Amino acid sequence: MSSWRIARIVAAKDLRIEVHSRVLTNQVLPFAGVTMVIFAFALDADSVLERVAPGLIWLATMFSLLVLVQRSFAIETDDGALDAMRVAGLDPRAIYLGKAMALAVELLVLEVVLLFTAIILYRQTIPLNGVVLLVTTLLTATCGLAAVGTLYGGLASGFKGRETLLPLLTLPAVAPVLIGATRAVESALGTAGAVVSDGWSWVGLLAVFAVTFGVGGSLAFGPLIDE
């Protein structure tokens, strides 16, 4: 069975579990929504919120990413499923790719919901000429986040006292995505006079990040979970 086929099966499995358990829709999306709301409590000024809305979208995404990653690996370790897959001889790169793809899908759903929440809560508008940039940003940023999240999730899963390591490892690692994605979305939305053309260099950064961690992650995942 080819690695690509295994990856698709793993991804389909993760997504099917999600559809059945509805953790994303019942827990993570509400969590993200609550985060967007309490940002307004802390940053008590409409003008401030409007100005920083792109940043808040990505901050809420980062925090939700941690929850999603922990969930992604909790379903594996609960029954020793990850070990079972490895013992069955499945290529770890395929497992990594499959889990990352499923995570990416969930992240995309999350980001779209957050975008619309921001339109409502922070009075954002999407100009027509920014749509392509916006969509591209979402896709490239998501790939990078999924790559990093799946990798560190594999490391931080399993034993007690490990899950708390995930935020410490992940947040510095996704700093480039936070910076790049926020700037790109600011350009797409025209926040504070940013122009669409500026955003494309940031997308370039996001793409390099996604490729680097995608390749690095698939190579590193095997050694990390082989314990």
Next chain:
Amino acid sequence: MTTIDKAPTVQRRSAGTGTPATRILGIITIVSMVWLVAFGLGFSPADRDQEEAVRIMYVHVPTIWIAYLAFVVTAVASGLYLFGRKKSLGWDRLAGASAEIGTTFVAMTLVVGALWGRLTWGVFWQWDARLTTTALLFVTYVGYLAVRRLGGSHEQRARRSAVIGLLAVLLLPLVHWSVRLWRSLHQEATVLDTDGDIDMDGLMLFSLFVGVVAFTLFYIWLVLHRTRVMAMEDMMEDHGLDEALAARRREAATLNGEEN
């Protein structure tokens, strides 16, 4: 299997982590440190713009230099462990010791840099490219050190840490790139160009050189000792495991004896 005496009965004191080589290295290091203080605080001239505050540079720059050196060593040692044929744990210990030292030096860089910033810019902190990247560098390696303490066998620790050690080094250029690009957008007029280099005359350059040399020697001295200490810590842990296994076996034997 090694036997370890809890209460050593040797006549002569057992050897420590020092060797003739490290003792010589240590003495040379102390001498260069004295030179550094002499040049940094004494012989070198005041700067045209910063006046005496520039003297902080002679301890500040070497600390970040050593941090970079230490993290490169960690990455190389991690690679040698992961991809080496023998998978010698010595590389893992070197990687860990070097990262510990590097992280402490980054912390020193940030603190002393804040003092320097207070004098020259009037603020302890700015979100410029260099400071931001350094802060992220610090947190990244704090994470590396946390991964080392996850427990498990030495091989497990070595493998996990090696992966993280190599990823951290991959991450740094990306972080640096994104932060620089980000900060280049905000060309606020600052009194001092934080990314600009000070126009240095020969004596200042020499003082900086003395600092870099002194700290490099210190790093080598310290990493040698720390690696040896880690080897002994691993030995003690192995011995503790051996003892625990032996104790369990003895217990099982006596239980069987009682049952019979």
Next chain:
Amino acid sequence: MEDAGFIIGSYVLTFLTLALMSWRVLRSGRRLADQIPDEDKYWL
């Protein structure tokens, strides 16, 4: 001159930290070395 305080303070802080790092490693080295036979010490 408050500048001198910061400058001297930086040097003191730096060297104090170096001294602390040295002392800690030498102390744990001594403590462990007393418990481990010399044959196992690869650096000798």
